[in-house]
Amino acid sequence: MKAVTAQHIKKSYNGVQALKGVSLEVEEGEIFGIIGPDGAGKTTLFRILTTLLLPDSGSAMVKGFDVIKAYKLIRRKVGYMPGRFSLYHDLTVVENLRIFASLFNTSIEENYDLIKDIYQHIEPFKKRRAGALSGGMKQKLALSCALIHRPEVLFLDEPTTGVDPLSRKELWEMLKKLKKQGIAILVSTPYMDEASLCDRIALIQHGIFLKTETPQKIIAQFENILWSVHSKQMFQLLKDLRSNPHVLSCYAFGDTHHITVEKKKAAPHEAAITIAELEAFLKEKGHLDIKIDPIQAGIEDSFLELANK
Amino acid sequence: MLRYLLEKEFKQFWRSKAMIRTVLFLPFTSLIIYPLVASFDIRNVKLSIVDNDKGMYSQQLIEKARSSGYFRITDVSGNYRQALKSIESNKADIILEIPLNFERELVRNGQADLMVSANAVNGNKGGLGTAYLNQIISDFNTGIRTRLQQNPDEPIIPSMEILPLYRYNPSLDYKVFMIPALIIMMLTQMIGFLPAMNIVGEKERGTIEQMNVTSVKKFTFILAKLIPFWVAGYLVLTIGILIAFFLWKLVPVGFIGTIFIFASIFILAFSGFGLVISNYASTVQQAMFMMFFFVMTFIFMSGLYTPVANMPEAAQWFSNLSPLKYIIEVLRLIYLKGSSFLQLLPQFLALCGFAIFFNTWAVLSYKKSD
Helix, strand or coil: CCCEEEEEEEEEECCEEEEEEEEEEECCCCEEEEECCCCCCHHHHHHHHCCCCCCCEEEEEECCEECCCCHHHHHHHEEEECCCCCCCCCCEHHHHHHHHHHHCCCCCCCCHHHHHHHHHHHHHHCCCEHHHCCHHHHHHHHHHHHHCCCCCEEEEECCCCCCCHHHHHHHHHHHHHHHHCCCEEEEEECCHHHHHHCCEEEEEECCEEEEEECHHHHHHCCCCEEEEEECCCHHHHHHHHHHCCCEEEEEEECCEEEEEECECCCCCCCECCCHHHHHHHHHHCCCCCCEEEECCCCHHHHHHHHHHC | CHHHHHHHHHHHHHHCHHHHHHHHHHHHHHHHHHHHHCCCCCCCEEEEEEECCCCHHHHHHHHHHHHCCCEEEEEEECCHHHHHHHHHCCCCCEEEEECCCHHHHHHHHCCCCCEEEECCCCHHHHHHHHHHHHHHHHHHHHHHHHHHCCCCCCCCCCCCCCCCCCCCCCCCCHHHHHHHHHHHHHHHHHHHHHHHHHHHHHHHHCHHHHHHCCCCCHHHHHHHHHHHHHHHHHHHHHHHHHHHHHHHCCCCCCCHHHHHHHHHHHHHHHHHHHHHHHHHCCCHHHHHHHHHHHHHHHHHHCCCCCCHHHCCHHHHHHHCCCHHHHHHHHHHHHHHHCCCCCCCHHHHHHHHHHHHHHHHHHHHHHHHCC
16 A cells, blocks of 8 residues: 555636645655755645645545545554644643644554654653754654644655754654654755655646656766766856757856756767867856766756656 | 743744733723723813802802812803803803892792803713702702792692602713723723734735745644733733722622632633734734724724613614624623623523624635635
8 A cells, every 4th residue: 555645736816826746656665855945845745745725626635544534543653743833832842742742532652752852852852842942852852743643644845944954954853753654744845955865756846746756866867967067156157057059058056166067969979069069168258167967867967857847 | 842832832922022012001091091091971061150149149159159069160251241251261161151130039939040151161060060050059959949948838849859860870980981991992902902012013024925935724823923912912901900999899699609700701702803804904004003993983882981771773783793883781780780691691692602603704715815
């Protein structure tokens, strides 16, 4: 049985289509990442799969139960952590945990083994009000609350947005441990660099899945020739590269620009322009310290390639 | 399930200092300060005297006005024009002008004129002040008549006197009239405003989202929201009745249990109204403004301050749509007149109607917003 399946899900808000027919399948015990920019439809999809929102059309199943007909059963089986901290600020850490445990007819003690690794970090502060916790601790509390009823599928909506790099790393390690317990995890994120931490990812933009694959395969399927370019005048460089007819696309990536280069019609594995020729072109434009290297594509390169298709 | 939610609500309730203050201070301010302030009894009317006669009678008249307790003589002017200035500068509300030769005219011709002119910007004050002054002058007049009528053989000039009997509120005490209504005002704030704010607050903070993915039923969730405020409502009502008794010596003539029966129906109706608001508002601020608008309208339509019969016919019809009208009526009738439950049946049915209407609307609009 698949943990989650969805077929052609559509949803619009006041005429704006947030999801334009999305389908997915998530295996048991898998970390499935939904990766895309803000406003791509990630939260809408999560809200539909967690029975908080009705789709306009299409169908979805969680653990074999229909999200519309069997929403009550699903609510017992899923844990949901919204993107925004949604626990009670005026209750303490342990009170928050206890109320969510009680509402699922269970107790903290009963499922302590599951949340232990996460909860240990915040246990010293268990008498503190949730509103007074730091961002990272809030996140851990929210995750503990989402797990307290031993869900079979966990939905995490942008759990790493606005969290410091160390806490982000910790969170991903926790997810890996949870995965070992057999919990299927759906996680959304706008950060491309987190894609490689998932078993499979779906790239989403404007309410459409661009591709669903393992991160490795997505990178392997990158079709274009990719170079990184650096010079002293980076902004001018961006403009000049875009003006070259052989350069198909050019984006700023940290301290270099990534460009895809046109291929030779006769030999599709060779670039239509050599590195030396491009360097000469840039020198003519007055650039200094030019460095051009062929590079391996990352997820972000793949995303941009797919998004521009 | 309900038990855990109630536990949470009560914890949050007691933890919020603002809430506790509201529950404690609301009855005290409403019933200690408002009855003193919200009074239509006119006192301390500022009187300006223009005494052109300066005789014995005019002195007696002035003294009578002063000792009545309604007036304070704040200005004595030489002529009418000067006195008018003191009205313009707000030093006086009413001018009493005694003409030259007032005493002589009175004794010789048996007739003299006085002029009373009042500032009617505050119509109530001007009107009632003038009425009081008229009363004083006519009293004075009767006194003079008996004194001037020296000869006991002369036939007595017949005169009529009206002795009103004020039933249910013999001393026409405005406080007695207002306190039952103020108890209801207090209850309205407690069970209308606060739960609506509370539910919308969960919406605004997003905590309702986390609740929605649990298997808690919406009905249970809302019931858990309302119960603490119902409890607080009864608490506030009891405190209110006690303050009315200990401080204002006001005891309901009717059966106190009837008050609680009616209060229960009203609480049900009005908390339903609060739920309707909470379904349409998405922020606490919106809910506040919506609630404020409706409660203000309900209050002015209810006859709390001005009798419903004073209103134009259309407004009288509209006043039937204010649940506050019925419950205020009921409380006044029980407190002052001692009406029994059967006598109050029309109001009871009206309130039941409101309770069904608002709660049905609340349930329907809740489903829609999903």
